[in-house]
Structures are given as C-alpha cells and as structure tokens.
Amino acid sequence: MSTIRGSGPYAQELMREGKFRHVWRVVGDVSNVSIFDVDTHAELHDILQNLPLFPYMDVKVTPLAEHPRPAGDVRLRVLTAAVN
Amino acid sequence: MSTIRGSGPYAQELMREGKFRHVWRVVGDVSNVSIFDVDTHAELHDILQNLPLFPYMDVKVTPLAEHPRPAGDVRLRVLTAAVN
Amino acid sequence: MSTIRGSGPYAQELMREGKFRHVWRVVGDVSNVSIFDVDTHAELHDILQNLPLFPYMDVKVTPLAEHPRPAGDVRLRVLTAAVN
Amino acid sequence: MSTIRGSGPYAQELMREGKFRHVWRVVGDVSNVSIFDVDTHAELHDILQNLPLFPYMDVKVTPLAEHPRPAGDVRLRVLTAAVN
Amino acid sequence: MSTIRGSGPYAQELMREGKFRHVWRVVGDVSNVSIFDVDTHAELHDILQNLPLFPYMDVKVTPLAEHPRPAGDVRLRVLTAAVN
Amino acid sequence: MSTIRGSGPYAQELMREGKFRHVWRVVGDVSNVSIFDVDTHAELHDILQNLPLFPYMDVKVTPLAEHPRPAGDVRLRVLTAAVN
Amino acid sequence: MSTIRGSGPYAQELMREGKFRHVWRVVGDVSNVSIFDVDTHAELHDILQNLPLFPYMDVKVTPLAEHPRPAGDVRLRVLTAAVN
Amino acid sequence: MSTIRGSGPYAQELMREGKFRHVWRVVGDVSNVSIFDVDTHAELHDILQNLPLFPYMDVKVTPLAEHPRPAGDVRLRVLTAAVN
Amino acid sequence: MSTIRGSGPYAQELMREGKFRHVWRVVGDVSNVSIFDVDTHAELHDILQNLPLFPYMDVKVTPLAEHPRPAGDVRLRVLTAAVN
Amino acid sequence: MSTIRGSGPYAQELMREGKFRHVWRVVGDVSNVSIFDVDTHAELHDILQNLPLFPYMDVKVTPLAEHPRPAGDVRLRVLTAAVN
Numbered sequence A, B, C, D, E, F, G, H, I, J: 001m002s003t004i005r006g007s008g009p010y011a012q013e014l015m016r017e018g019k020f021r022h023v024w025r026v027v028g029d030v031s032n033v034s035i036f037d038v039d040t041h042a043e044l045h046d047i048l049q050n051l052p053l054f055p056y057m058d059v060k061v062t063p064l065a066e067h068p069r070p071a072g073d074v075r076l077r078v079l080t081a082a083v084n
Helices: A005-016 A041-049 B005-016 B041-049 C005-016 C041-049 D005-016 D041-049 E005-016 E041-049 F005-016 F041-049 G005-016 G041-049 H005-016 H041-049 I005-016 I041-049 J005-016 J041-049
Strands: A020-026 A032-038 A060-066 A078-083 B020-026 B032-038 B060-066 B078-083 C020-026 C032-038 C060-066 C078-083 D020-026 D032-038 D060-066 D078-083 E020-026 E032-038 E060-066 E078-083 F020-026 F032-038 F060-066 F078-083 G020-026 G032-038 G060-066 G078-083 H020-026 H032-038 H060-066 H078-083 I020-026 I032-038 I060-066 I078-083 J020-026 J032-038 J060-066 J078-083
Touching: A005 A020, A032 A041, A041 B060, A060 B041, A060 B060, B005 B020, B032 B041, C005 C020, C032 C041, C041 D060, C060 D041, C060 D060, D005 D020, D032 D041, E005 E020, E032 E041, E041 F060, E060 F041, E060 F060, F005 F020, F032 F041, G005 G020, G032 G041, G041 J060, G060 J041, G060 J060, H005 H020, H032 H041, H041 I060, H060 I041, H060 I060, I005 I020, I032 I041, J005 J020, J032 J041
Parallel strands: none
Antiparallel strands: A020 A032, A020 I060, A032 A078, A060 A078, A060 I020, B020 B032, B020 C060, B032 B078, B060 B078, B060 C020, C020 C032, C032 C078, C060 C078, D020 D032, D020 E060, D032 D078, D060 D078, D060 E020, E020 E032, E032 E078, E060 E078, F020 F032, F020 G060, F032 F078, F060 F078, F060 G020, G020 G032, G032 G078, G060 G078, H020 H032, H020 J060, H032 H078, H060 H078, H060 J020, I020 I032, I032 I078, I060 I078, J020 J032, J032 J078, J060 J078
C-alpha cells in the first residue's frame, strides 16, 4: 500500500506547503518513510487522518528535532517522521 | 531512579511554567509517566537533556494530541508523554 | 476506533464523577491514553467493560500512583492509565 | 534472587496482615509469583519499595480483580500480582 | 472470553476437588490468571482441553512450585498457573 | 556454558535414576535441550538449583506431557524440557 | 491441531524407521515437541512437507547435535527438534 | 508459498543475468533465503515487486556487502539478501 | 552519544560530497536518523566504520529507494537510512 | 567483531575444503552472514566452536536446504547459514 499513490493531489498539496518534506519507499516492503514538518501534533494527526488509506495504514510516529550541528538555515518547529 | 527526586527545583520550575503538566510513578517500577506541554520537539529535547539524570535515563516519547471531544478550555500545542 | 467518540455520554458522566481524569489521543494512531482515578481494580474493570466498544478494544492497563514530590492537594487512591 | 528469603520478617508481617496473600516460585527460575491484596496502588508501591532487594528486582505488576463467578466469601479491594 | 463463565459447572467441580485453586481476572482484559494444583502435566492438559472454550483460548502455562519459606501446611505436588 | 560438563557425576546419577532422560546440544550455541522426568515441580526445581552452574544459567522450562498416540510403554508422570 | 493424530500411519512409519524419535505435547497448547533423526536437511524438509497438516502448521526447527558426554552408543548424524 | 516455484521463468532470467545469485529454502518453513546482486535499491525493489506472489510475500531485506578477506574475484556492487 | 558531534569535520565533508543528506535527532534519545546517498553497500559500510564512535554505536540500516511519485529532480542510486 | 579476520587461516582452510561456502558482512553491523555446507550438525558445531572468537560470538543457525528448482549441479547434504 502506498499512501502517496492513493492520495496523489492531497500529498502534492502538502509538499507544496512544505508540510510534507520527504518520502522514501522501504525496499521490498509496501511502506514509506515520510518526514513531516508541522506546527503541532494535532496538525500532524489531522494530516494523517485525512489520507484516503488511513484506516488501512499502520502508522508509527517518531518525534524528531533539527540536529544543532550540521544545521544551516532550516528552521523547523515540529518535525516528525511518520512511517506507514 | 526518580528523575524528579534528583532534579527537584528544575522540575518545579517546569511545572510552574506549565510545561511539565503531570507526573505519575509506575507502581513497582523505578519509572514515571510524565506529560509535557511544549511548543516544539526541540524544546522537549532540551528539557529532557537538562535533567541531571538524563544520561542514565531510558526515555520513550509518545506524541500525544488533545482529544477533541471531552475538550474544554485546554489549548495545547505540542503535548508529549515522556516515560522515563 | 475512538472509545470516547463511540461512548460520548457515558464518558462524560465518568468525567463529571472524577473517575475519568484525562484523555489524549496518540498521534497517527487510533488509540488513546486515558487516566482513570478509581477506588478498586474491580471498579476500573466494570468501567472499561461497559464501554460500548470494549469487545473490539485492546486495553493495556498500567498501574500508576501519585508521585510524592511535585504533589499538592491531589488525593488519588487508585490511579490507572488505560491505553486503548 | 528470592525476595522472600532476603526479607523474611517483613514478608511474614505482610502475610499476617493479609496484604501478602500468596507466593509461588517459578520452576527453574529465580523469580516468584506473588499475590498482594492492598487498598491502593501507593500502598503496593511502598510495600515493594521497602523490600530489601527492591533495587535489584525487576518487578512486573499485573492488575487483578476478584472473579465474580467462582466467588465465595472473599472480599478483595485491590488485588495485584507482582512478579519479581 | 471468560473460560469460567462458559464452563460454570465444570469449573466448580474442579474447585470442589481442589484442582482449581484460584482464579483472578486481569483488569481491562478478557483473560484470567488461574492456579491449578494437579498430580501430573497430563492431568492439567486434560483439564484444559475439556474446557468448552479451549479451541478459542490462548493458554500460557507457567510451572510453579510451593515456596519453601512462607509455607505452612500446604502440600502441593504439581502447581501450575494457566493464564488464558 | 555446558551444564553437563560442569556437573558430570551429578548429571550421570540423575540419568541412572531415570530423572534426566535426554540431552542435546543446540548447534552453534552454548545451550542444551534437556528432558527431565520427575514427580513434581518442586523436584525439578531442586534438581536444577543443585547444578553447580545454576546461578549462571538462564533456564526456560516448557511443561510437556506424554503424547497419547505414538505411545508405547513409557509411563511418564511429570515430563519437563529445561533449556539452559 | 495435532500433526500426529492427523497423520497416524505416516508418523508410525517414520517412527519404525527411526527417523521420528520422540514426540511430546506441550501442556495447554496445541503443539508438540518432536525429535527427528535424519541424514540431511532436505530429508527433514520432505518429511515435514508430507505431513497432511503441513500447510496449517507453524514449524520451528532447532538444529541439535548429540551431546558428547552423557553419550553412549547413540550414533546420530542430523538430529533436529521440530516444534509444530 | 514458494516465490520461485510460482515465478519460474522470471526467476531463471534473473539468475542468467547474475542478479539472482543464490536461493535456499528454510527447512520446515515456506520461506527462502535469496541473495541478489543489483546496482541500486530501486532495481531490487522492482525485481521483488514484479514477483507474481509479491502481494502475498513478507519480505525482509538485509543489506550485505562483500567481505574483504576471503574474497577472490567477485566484484559485487549492491548485494542484498531478501528473505521471503 | 551523538555520532555527528564526535565526528564533526568528517561528517561535514560527507555532507559537502552529498553522501550524507539528512540528519535528525530522535527526541528524548541519544540517537539520530540519518539519510545517506551512496553508490554501494560497501561504501556505506566504510563510511559508518570510519565514524570515530562506530565501535560504540548500535546502527540499524533500512534500505530505502526514491519514491517514484512525488519525484522531482533527485536522482539517487543507493539511498540508505542509518539510525544510530 | 569479525570472526573471519580473527581466524584467517582456519577460515581459509574451511573454504578450500568446501565447508565454508559464502560469507557476507551485514552493512553497518559487526556481523556476517555465512553459508556452511557440512555433513552433520555435529561437524558444524565443531567448526563454530573452534573459531578463536567463538566465546564472544552470538551465533544463530538457520537450517537451509538446496532449493529444488533453480538447481543445477550443486549436491549439498547439510547446508546451514550461521549468522554471527
């Protein structure tokens, strides 16, 4: 199951807004590693809940934070990796 | 190990600021269930990293969000349960 | 599955009685973290068993106790976090 | 490690008071299955924390309740199995 | 699923015979902790297999032995906790 | 660690008495699969506890019973596989 | 599920040939511990695959070897415990 | 389920091309250990996704690299063991 | 332990070369989520093995591939997330 | 820990004899995937036990068999993957 394929326009809008920053597929598996950059946990929950395939997804959220050293100009506030 | 006992004044200050909302001890175990209410993941990481016993703690963060129904007047932005 | 949504009036009554103290949703997941404050284990079991969605819930009860330090005036007797 | 052997008089007192109801050893293992009958979670935590070997024990508490059918005259309030 | 409820008379007979010594319900869960006192493993297997709900039960047997210290007059031979 | 090597005479005596029925080594691992045939759980616990290396062993006991079909003349009462 | 019951004649033939050496039932569970003594892994795989209930079995093979000490006259080449 | 049997010609072509280097069956189980030698992760994902039974397979990919010592003339670039 | 802090110049060089694409810290934990973009598994192994703290790190490599849909101009060949 | 590096000549001899067929390193980890082709489990156990680093190795043996389809001329009898 590819949540992105099944939710094309919605995912693209999230990417344009900068809330959906990265997505990779896990090789040999029907799952993705996604990086979201949102303001609050509630916003992330709403984004995930609105995915058309959400009822069939097994999502695991790992709370992430910007790493202070390699940094640069990125100014993330709530950064979360959702593996589904 | 009780992170609160070892870090009394710091924890009390966090409680006064409303960032450290709840703490319960897990019965029969040397661990706590803590509820933090912070603006960003980075802020939570700094709070935890500043605990005197952090190097000896095994922290597991579960991202939480306000539940929309029983609601009321609480206006949380980033709510996170840190079990240590 | 949201046990609260499916059992609105019952949950609200438990909240008014002070037996159902807190509830948060786990981000990206169809589960909640709930804090109950009851007199006995039997009472907690009855409360959970009366939830309309109980037969479909996977409940994990973690026995909690009031933390002696940050305390204040809270006077809990049996405090239990039921994650469902 | 046998928590009972290392804490003889204390355990016997708890048994006389009816708070420490049963204890069995797990065959081939240095652990016990113990049944406690206490009023609150805090009381159980204090009992366990006062065991001389508590710092070296790995305790897992399973919250139990009286079973309504086979019943009889037992009138337990908070019944908890602490495996250590 | 309550194996006891579904097998009332059979369980009561086992209790009268002293083979089924204790039963507690696990709070928030449809499972029990049961203590059997039987002569052989084969006898325990027959008892469990005769439970009407056995085909639907997930039984985990933990071999127990009488604890030598708190002891008294109990004279158990094969004591087994079957959690179902 | 080989419990047998470190406890030669004791293991041989148990084998002569018919209490220690079989032993195999797990390939590539420092552990054995042992089959004991004893009268009670307490007897098995004593046997294991008397092994010179018991304090360093991680024993897992699986309760076994004679299989009724392929049978023959074996008349086991309490048969237990102790993997250490 | 008892693989032996469902495959009586086949299992008995394997026992007569000395390839199927032991079988015990796991108490309270619908599984067996079986000891096979075969020449090659391929032979063991064929034996297991020919069991009528193989498609419904969850087999875990633990590679075993004769233990050099308690020994005697047994001359096993490939000895494998198949738990199903 | 044997992914190879169900996808004979496709697997043979991959073997001729040198991308599918080895395959063993896990004894007593309906799974294989396969060694693939491909240029990129994307190529491996495409190969696996094209297997007729892919939707029913549970694939676990372990990233491997040529071992520098026993070496010889093998010149692998991306070597991956896919257990399905 | 922060592998990046302990290996500043080396990590920065890998970032300039485009081999070390992203790094986030896991909140409340002394671990990072890192995204590497390398040509071969051997190259990734060398990079990780050269980290000054490698002997003390517990690395888990998840093989990733570019997701075909949200695409763009990224042209990754071997993309691997190393969590340490 | 690299069992091969620490046991160079011994491993090379096993390779010449055809008993040690393949070895790959697991990327980012100090472990190998090795394929042994031996006559008996006892032989494999002896080989592993003679590795200089055996006391410090955590070996997991997965019993393998030749796959009947992609076949060819390989004529393995006991084929075992030892991951250490």
